[in-house]
Amino acid sequence: MSIWEYANPVKFMRASGAVLPWVVGGAAICTLGGLIWGFLTPDDFKQGSTVKILFLHVPAALMAINCWMMMLVASLIWIVRRHHVSALAAKAAAPVGAVMTLIALITGAVWGQPMWGTWWEWDPRLTSFLILFLFYLGYIALWEAVEDPDSAADLTGVLCLVGSVFALLSRYAVLFWNQGLHQGASLSVASGERMSATYRYPLYLAMLGFFLLTVALILIRTRTEIRRRRLAALLARENRA
Amino acid sequence: MKALLIRDLRLATRAGGGFGLALAFFLIVCTLVPFGVGPQGGTLALIAPGILWVGALLSCLLSLDRIFALDHEDGSLDLLATAPLPLEGVVASKALAHWLTTGLPLVLAAPVFGILLHLPGPGYVWLVLSLALGTPALSVLGAFGAAVTVGLRRGGLLLSLLVLPLYIPTLIFGAEAVRRGAAGLDPWTPLVFLAAITLAVLALVPFAAASALRVNLR
Amino acid sequence: MTLLSVSGLAVARGGLRTLENLNFTLEPGQALILRGPNGLGKTTLLRTLAGLQPAVDGQIAADPDSTAYAAHADGLKSALTVTENLRFWAEVFGGDGIDQALSLMNLTELAARPAHALSAGQKRRLGLARLMVTGRAVWLMDEPTVSLDAASVGLFVQMVRGHLAAGGGAVIATHIDLGLAEARVLDLTPFKAAATRSGTGRAAGFNEAFG
Numbered sequence: 023m024s025i026w027e028y029a030n031p032v033k034f035m036r037a038s039g040a041v042l043p044w045v046v047g048g049a050a051i052c053t054l055g056g057l058i059w060g061f062l063t064p065d066d067f068k069q070g071s072t073v074k075i076l077f078l079h080v081p082a083a084l085m086a087i088n089c090w091m092m093m094l095v096a097s098l099i100w101i102v103r104r105h106h107v108s109a110l111a112a113k114a115a116a117p118v119g120a121v122m123t124l125i126a127l128i129t130g131a132v133w134g135q136p137m138w139g140t141w142w143e144w145d146p147r148l149t150s151f152l153i154l155f156l157f158y159l160g161y162i163a164l165w166e167a168v169e170d171p172d173s174a175a176d177l178t179g180v181l182c183l184v185g186s187v188f189a190l191l192s193r194y195a196v197l198f199w200n201q202g203l204h205q206g207a208s209l210s211v212a213s214g215e216r217m218s219a220t221y222r223y224p225l226y227l228a229m230l231g232f233f234l235l236t237v238a239l240i241l242i243r244t245r246t247e248i249r250r251r252r253l254a255a256l257l258a259r260e261n262r263a
Numbered sequence: 264m265k266a267l268l269i270r271d272l273r274l275a276t277r278a279g280g281g282f283g284l285a286l287a288f289f290l291i292v293c294t295l296v297p298f299g300v301g302p303q304g305g306t307l308a309l310i311a312p313g314i315l316w317v318g319a320l321l322s323c324l325l326s327l328d329r330i331f332a333l334d335h336e337d338g339s340l341d342l343l344a345t346a347p348l349p350l351e352g353v354v355a356s357k358a359l360a361h362w363l364t365t366g367l368p369l370v371l372a373a374p375v376f377g378i379l380l381h382l383p384g385p386g387y388v389w390l391v392l393s394l395a396l397g398t399p400a401l402s403v404l405g406a407f408g409a410a411v412t413v414g415l416r417r418g419g420l421l422l423s424l425l426v427l428p429l430y431i432p433t434l435i436f437g438a439e440a441v442r443r444g445a446a447g448l449d450p451w452t453p454l455v456f457l458a459a460i461t462l463a464v465l466a467l468v469p470f471a472a473a474s475a476l477r478v479n480l481r
Numbered sequence: 482m483t484l485l486s487v488s489g490l491a492v493a494r495g496g497l498r499t500l501e502n503l504n505f506t507l508e509p510g511q512a513l514i515l516r517g518p519n520g521l522g523k524t525t526l527l528r529t530l531a532g533l534q535p536a537v538d539g540q541i542a543a544d545p546d547s548t549a550y551a552a553h554a555d556g557l558k559s560a561l562t563v564t565e566n567l568r569f570w571a572e573v574f575g576g577d578g579i580d581q582a583l584s585l586m587n588l589t590e591l592a593a594r595p596a597h598a599l600s601a602g603q604k605r606r607l608g609l610a611r612l613m614v615t616g617r618a619v620w621l622m623d624e625p626t627v628s629l630d631a632a633s634v635g636l637f638v639q640m641v642r643g644h645l646a647a648g649g650g651a652v653i654a655t656h657i658d659l660g661l662a663e664a665r666v667l668d669l670t671p672f673k674a675a676a677t678r679s680g681t682g683r684a685a686g687f688n689e690a691f692g
Contacts, residue, residue: 106690156428171687176478188429195432255688266572277560338554346573481534
């Protein structure tokens, strides 16, 4: 049995329905566990208690990028193999990714205020996330704007491919741009090797939690999309008959 | 392709074609900015490279939805798609027509607007050069956005939302080149990046645009 | 040599099959008139034959550069004159015979007039004259006689006859009697797609994939 069997909506619904409770449960335990454990860690000697926003910020940022990656893969599968579930999964992942990006941006701003003395810094990393957020908005808006679902799937697929290239390009252009203005204020916290184990393990748990949370949300939204499509298809057939 | 290019140029310059609108819009942007930030020459000179590039970009955006929408409405696009011309060629030709009627006038007029904004002396050469290198990419990316949104109601607004993020790398390198040039620094690094982006866009994006058009025509 | 040969063709609109199991051929000198109630899929069939949308099932055997499509919209630019409009399409398709097309559709006197100054019927005549300058063998026409008066319909039939005599073919979707007695009539009603999908062909779209 190949993995493409799950491209069949009925099989996908059955399989996803079976794993969903486990994913949701795991997501709840790991996310809450990671965040609470993270909250109980001692204050950092330099950053004080603000460092604890790390446990929300880093996993969200990670998932913001991973959601786009997943959309890219799903779009490619749709374009090459025309599996309808794949297109719907890409559609389902977009708002999840957009919200993750927004969480990363907002927590970044809240964290940046005490650290850098400003709510917003045109730091290459932050700027890249803002650009990523714009790409998410465009992608979601295009899905909303096109009435025919087949055209919408194709157009958003093409947009996702082109957008991925340009999002990556913007990432490097922004790096160039800010270094051109002033020396980077890059405050890299994500480099794990400089972090002590006290922070590292709760962070890993929170990351796992956010990963499961994202998977759960995407599964639920994909299932909703499949049901909506099924409803629309039945209505279309009834109207025609 | 030549016939299509000539027709588009002729349509753009006839009554109702909207030729020159982008230029007028550019002028208005460059007039409004000093009202907003104050008339001090020093401030204006500092932000002139950025304003000129953003202004050029917005002027370019103004006429994008006309690239395919008019041909879609009157049925020409269906007929062009069944013509012996590859659809990629149609996209390239339309983008070229858009650049000749919008981008090229902006490039040529930019020095005049540079005077309005007190652009420092050494910046003019780099302004013209960077716009000449960058605006073709704006037209082709715009053609892609226009192809994606061609059949949609309220496509114009969506077009801006889709296309503007794609303009970011071009804007960054273009404005950076002018800024460095105006400050007497070496502008070649951003210029080379700008040219690379334009060449890659010219080579690849027409294929994406043509595939989007095919979807919208069926 | 057969101009157009269709076997087992199914076409879809909005992700649902509208017509299926279509089989017909078009030989040089033949005209085929498509009939059927509104919404059956005549336009969809013509667009599929023209290559504007993919067939859901079955084969269309035709030289891809042999068809010319005339839709409801005429593809005219109102700022250009009648001659300029025709010359553009002649150049794009690599055909000629602009003067002949003008005189056949009785447009010679209007040649220098801009298209926005034409009446609806005159525009339609210009749109049909465009078929002449494409140099394509198979004309696919969707309701070609809309807004034409009786005399113009006569001109149109004469133009089609000339095209057929020169070895061309025509597929015409129409509701009126053109007076083209030699044309075969294909009633599409029996080919209406069944409500439920049979067989294992590719899904036409989301509606069928989830139906």
